[in-house]
Amino acid sequence: MKKVYLTIVITIVSLVLMACDITDSGGQENVLRIDFVEAGLGREWLVQLKEKFEAKNPGVTVKLEGNPNMTANAGPKIENNRDIADIYFLLETNWQRWATAGYLANLDDLYASEVEDGLTMEEKMVDEVIDFGKINGSYYAIPWNDGVTGIVYNAGMFEENNWEVPETFDELLALAETIKEEGRGVKPFTWPGQYSAYWNFVVYNWWAQIEGLDGMKEFYEFGSPEVFKQEGKLKALQAFELLIGDQSNSMNGVNGLIHTNSQMYFINGIAAMIPNGIWIESEMQHVIPEGFKMKMMQTPTLEGAKEPLINNPQLGDFIVVPKHAKNLELAKDFLRMMATDEALMLYTKLTGTPRPFKYDPTQIEGLSEFVLSALEIWKNSKPLYAISKNPMYFANDLNTFPRSGAPYGEIYLGDTTAEEVWQKDYEYVVSRWDEFLKNNNMN
Amino acid sequence: MKKIISIVMIIGFMALLSGCEDAREEPIYEDLGDEMMIGAWVAPPPTKDSEGNYLYITEEHYQNIKDSGIKVIYGLYDNTMPDILAALDMAELVGIDYYVYHWGLRGLFQDVFDSQGNPIPEEVESDFDTFKSIVDNFKDHKAFKGIKIWDEPSADLYKGFALYKTKFDEYLPGKDFYINLFPTYASIAQRGGVDYEEYVSQYVDLIGMEFISYDHYPLMLFYEESVLTDDYLLNLEIIANQAVKSNIPFWLFIQTISYSNITGTQTRRPTEADIRWQVAVSMAYGAKGIQHFTYWTPIEGGVESFTPGMIEVDGKKGELYEAASKVNHEVLNFDHVYLQFDWKGVLTHSADPDNVNVNFRMISPLESHKRIRSIKSENDVLIGTFKDKDNNDGFMIVNFEDPFYGKTNEIEIRFNDATHAIVFIKGEKETVKLEKGVLKYDLESGEGIFVIPY
Numbered sequence: 001m002k003k004v005y006l007t008i009v010i011t012i013v014s015l016v017l018m019a020c021d022i023t024d025s026g027g028q029e030n031v032l033r034i035d036f037v038e039a040g041l042g043r044e045w046l047v048q049l050k051e052k053f054e055a056k057n058p059g060v061t062v063k064l065e066g067n068p069n070m071t072a073n074a075g076p077k078i079e080n081n082r083d084i085a086d087i088y089f090l091l092e093t094n095w096q097r098w099a100t101a102g103y104l105a106n107l108d109d110l111y112a113s114e115v116e117d118g119l120t121m122e123e124k125m126v127d128e129v130i131d132f133g134k135i136n137g138s139y140y141a142i143p144w145n146d147g148v149t150g151i152v153y154n155a156g157m158f159e160e161n162n163w164e165v166p167e168t169f170d171e172l173l174a175l176a177e178t179i180k181e182e183g184r185g186v187k188p189f190t191w192p193g194q195y196s197a198y199w200n201f202v203v204y205n206w207w208a209q210i211e212g213l214d215g216m217k218e219f220y221e222f223g224s225p226e227v228f229k230q231e232g233k234l235k236a237l238q239a240f241e242l243l244i245g246d247q248s249n250s251m252n253g254v255n256g257l258i259h260t261n262s263q264m265y266f267i268n269g270i271a272a273m274i275p276n277g278i279w280i281e282s283e284m285q286h287v288i289p290e291g292f293k294m295k296m297m298q299t300p301t302l303e304g305a306k307e308p309l310i311n312n313p314q315l316g317d318f319i320v321v322p323k324h325a326k327n328l329e330l331a332k333d334f335l336r337m338m339a340t341d342e343a344l345m346l347y348t349k350l351t352g353t354p355r356p357f358k359y360d361p362t363q364i365e366g367l368s369e370f371v372l373s374a375l376e377i378w379k380n381s382k383p384l385y386a387i388s389k390n391p392m393y394f395a396n397d398l399n400t401f402p403r404s405g406a407p408y409g410e411i412y413l414g415d416t417t418a419e420e421v422w423q424k425d426y427e428y429v430v431s432r433w434d435e436f437l438k439n440n441n442m443n
Numbered sequence: 444m445k446k447i448i449s450i451v452m453i454i455g456f457m458a459l460l461s462g463c464e465d466a467r468e469e470p471i472y473e474d475l476g477d478e479m480m481i482g483a484w485v486a487p488p489p490t491k492d493s494e495g496n497y498l499y500i501t502e503e504h505y506q507n508i509k510d511s512g513i514k515v516i517y518g519l520y521d522n523t524m525p526d527i528l529a530a531l532d533m534a535e536l537v538g539i540d541y542y543v544y545h546w547g548l549r550g551l552f553q554d555v556f557d558s559q560g561n562p563i564p565e566e567v568e569s570d571f572d573t574f575k576s577i578v579d580n581f582k583d584h585k586a587f588k589g590i591k592i593w594d595e596p597s598a599d600l601y602k603g604f605a606l607y608k609t610k611f612d613e614y615l616p617g618k619d620f621y622i623n624l625f626p627t628y629a630s631i632a633q634r635g636g637v638d639y640e641e642y643v644s645q646y647v648d649l650i651g652m653e654f655i656s657y658d659h660y661p662l663m664l665f666y667e668e669s670v671l672t673d674d675y676l677l678n679l680e681i682i683a684n685q686a687v688k689s690n691i692p693f694w695l696f697i698q699t700i701s702y703s704n705i706t707g708t709q710t711r712r713p714t715e716a717d718i719r720w721q722v723a724v725s726m727a728y729g730a731k732g733i734q735h736f737t738y739w740t741p742i743e744g745g746v747e748s749f750t751p752g753m754i755e756v757d758g759k760k761g762e763l764y765e766a767a768s769k770v771n772h773e774v775l776n777f778d779h780v781y782l783q784f785d786w787k788g789v790l791t792h793s794a795d796p797d798n799v800n801v802n803f804r805m806i807s808p809l810e811s812h813k814r815i816r817s818i819k820s821e822n823d824v825l826i827g828t829f830k831d832k833d834n835n836d837g838f839m840i841v842n843f844e845d846p847f848y849g850k851t852n853e854i855e856i857r858f859n860d861a862t863h864a865i866v867f868i869k870g871e872k873e874t875v876k877l878e879k880g881v882l883k884y885d886l887e888s889g890e891g892i893f894v895i896p897y
Contacts, residue, residue: 039665039666065801067670067673067801068663068665068666068668068670069663069665069670069672069673072628072663072672073628073672073673073674073801075627075628075630075631076627076628076639076673076674076677076678076805077673077674077805079627079631079638079639080627080638080639080640080677080681080805082677082804082805082806083673083801083804083805093630094630094631094632097630097631097632097636098631101631101636101638194703194748258703258709260666394632395632396632396633439599
């Protein structure tokens, strides 16, 4: 009888305590949790990959948590080991510091493991990006999205007006004049003045055309302040100045626009061209008017180009696995599956975005005219991967425009000139070089 | 024997449920003179008219600050000596305090160490002379409360700050050495390579800070949709725990403006409910100061751009002036009670246990509270728990739903050992009779109530 009493008491006390239990459990065995930036690419691609993975791994559940602010949210989680996921898909941020601080899982074995047909993850990756995820001799990240950026144009408008797609910079300048003359109020360009770094998608291409990929590699190694004297950077900025420093080539009020506003003006035919990327179609899918046709053009070539066909994929989005992930091996299995041809083709089909692996997405059926035009550029161009391993870059001491950030708005407004930006960046770096070395223990 | 066992069990069970406390008389809280610190970033700028008169460093504009409930205004653009002195005069005239921001005081005591990390006496003295020559101009001014030394420092700078503070305290005893910390979502590089807890603990221990101040702007905007930062509560938890450990108060910034930057980060324009919600959440963690970011709308954003704050760029009162003022005064109406309580931790209650709020998942809340028998709610609830010197419990009960969506939250909390409760609703006191210990209340969007059951 005592046992019965005791059991009753224990049960009641447990119930009382349980009623007050308001804690939440963290990661679970056999539940692979994936946190991802849920923005322009949506979540359907991940939903379908989840289903494939669960089918191949009976008893395993994949739990998805998407949030547009995930890149900012992930840091506190990974660094404090709170509410941690097994895999993170994030936009460009300084993951290298997470790796060096010991927060990330080492992925060397994943890179060395076979994905399919005898090819390892490393072999399957586009050669130029193999080092993307490497730091201090080991792999800690995988590149997520590859990309295509440049000038997107209103293909319907071009056809209607018999405007030729320019192949050279001079032809682009001439086209801008033609649009102003024949376009019945249409302006050549719209762009987001609030996020003017969208012009990097064009200016970096011009710069790399002049310097070649080796020159760009040298720049991003930041071996000395002298790299800031590269002629290609000056010529690219001067091309921008000629094109956009002429305010009549942009619609009125661009300096107040954010990206979505400028994209709305573009799809509504207020301007004929916009600096943008392959994601624009997916980002604007719900508001694109019926019958609207757009394409991306190969960035028109500057005179004296060493490498006329350049694509700046804006590589930066990445995938990491936290060191304290509950399901480390499942996470690696999932990432391995994502590198198979089947998964890569599925990804591109659903997102309109390539990944930096060796496959041919132009063979995918059902892609839009716009995505196909961008993928042709991706396939035919040399990729400019602006990757730096220099600690001064990780510490935000050095970047492409270290003095004041993207200078396009100021050049547009006439507050500065291309040459002044170029010269002052150089002087700024020279004057602070020793300090940057000291800050990063590089003396 | 069975009877004895039964009696013991019943007593034990009742003790579990009741917390073994007797009903008490209504506690009385005299006004002991303690007040919440209410500060604000960006004082009226030193713009002048064609005749050289200040347009905004005027009695009218400073009176507006005081009327809003702000007690300390922080200089920013008024950073030359004539502007600082004019601002101090206006602050004194209306009866508020002022934090000085002077470029000449910003980088002092950083480059005074040799290669071994030891201070070089001549360099230290030289910086101290510079310091004295600047602060001598205003150190005895009645409105001078302290100096804004740095906003969002890297931990690399702490060593210099520690030396700076020693000299500061020696010369300006009783004045505030103000440094404001980064939020948890800042990068490791921004923090100087240390994790966030270390970033905060070193700030207190190495520099010897007497209060913690930090910012965290939780109201984000993506594609016209509101998103809260996932780590808003985690940040509060880390800071509040450090404050308790070091027995010092903490203050935090309240987002009273929207900003965006070139990286695409965009925060949303707050409403009155958003401001009230941030303040209530902060108080649930025992905050003893709130600071508005910003009072005056920043004139130039650099890489950031801003929508109008409490006061627009041209000096007009914006709608957020009324909203923030209202919330400030609600706090000031009952801060004399709230400040008599010590913070003890938070409880969380998820309306949908299968879909726990990510902010809740990030923290380590109390598992239970002996004074609370049960919680029911329509939506998520955050409860700050407190004790006063007489062992009375206090609870800051907050509707933890993003105020953007305007959700109300019907709550039902059953207290142990309570027949009544003092409830502060928007700063106003009500005494409520509890039926079987139950408090029912319909929290508005963004609302928090402070409850003292007895």
